[in-house]
Amino acid sequence: GAVVSQHPSWVICKSGTSVKIECRSLDFQATTMFWYRQFPKQSLMLMATSNEGSKATYEQGVEKDKFLINHASLTLSTLTVTSAHPEDSSFYICSARSPRLAGIWAPDTQYFGPGTRLTVL
Amino acid sequence: DAKTTQPPSMDCAEGRAANLPCNHSTISGNEYVYWYRQIHSQGPQYIIHGLKNNETNEMASLIITEDRKSSTLILPHATLRDTAVYYCIVRVEYSGNTPLVFGKGTRLSVIA
DSSP: OOOEEEEOSEEEEOTTOOEEEEEEESSSOOSEEEEEEEOTTSOOEEEEEEETTSOOEEOTTOOTTTEEEEEEETTEEEEEEOSOOGGGOEEEEEEEEOOGGGGGTSOSSEEEOOOEEEEEO | OOOOBOOSEEEEETTSOEEEEEEOTTOOTTEEEEEEEEOTTSOOEEEEEESSSOEEOSSOEEEEOTTSSEEEEEETTOOGGGOEEEEEEEEETTOTTOOOOOOOOEEEEEEO
8 A cells, every 4th residue: 555656757858848747646645745856876855845735835945936846636746847957857756645544554654656767958 | 853873884695684773862752763765766665663662564673772762673684675775764753744854874785
């Protein structure tokens, strides 16, 4: 249980284009999802917290107009990198918290997607 | 959330037990110790968590000292597939929308 998927797993795009990354909770409903970014040989850095039906909360230093987050349903959150540049190349990972009621079969904690490798040329 | 300290790297022979330490001397009474691991180019994977009693599941065992200032994650029979970065995180359980904050972790290399 508590499976999170991401699509695509990798993407290569040209500078100036936009890229959308999807994050889905497959067997549970997630009112809250989180987006992280990880540069080579570094740890995960939280970008934003996404709540279903409301605006995302961004961490300091993360441009909300560049990284658009939409959490339209309890099982889907999307991250759109707008006007991507080479410095946006990174490993993007989403995470969802399993609801407390699911503690019967899975601990109440965050579960992570497999990540999306973005390369901007 | 309390801060944790982990060694940057460790080696372990395949088939032997891997013991990964974590110091969390400022842990509060209601904070749990969580362990995650991240295999190269994958998302982090939940391993185990505990408050003060030792915990065991199909993946690992978690030993927490009586004063709760440190803990050890034990992989009883390490395999090459256990090579990963292991993160020890201290936080309150059921803490609403508070996200996990990752430190640098311990890079475990399992050697054949």
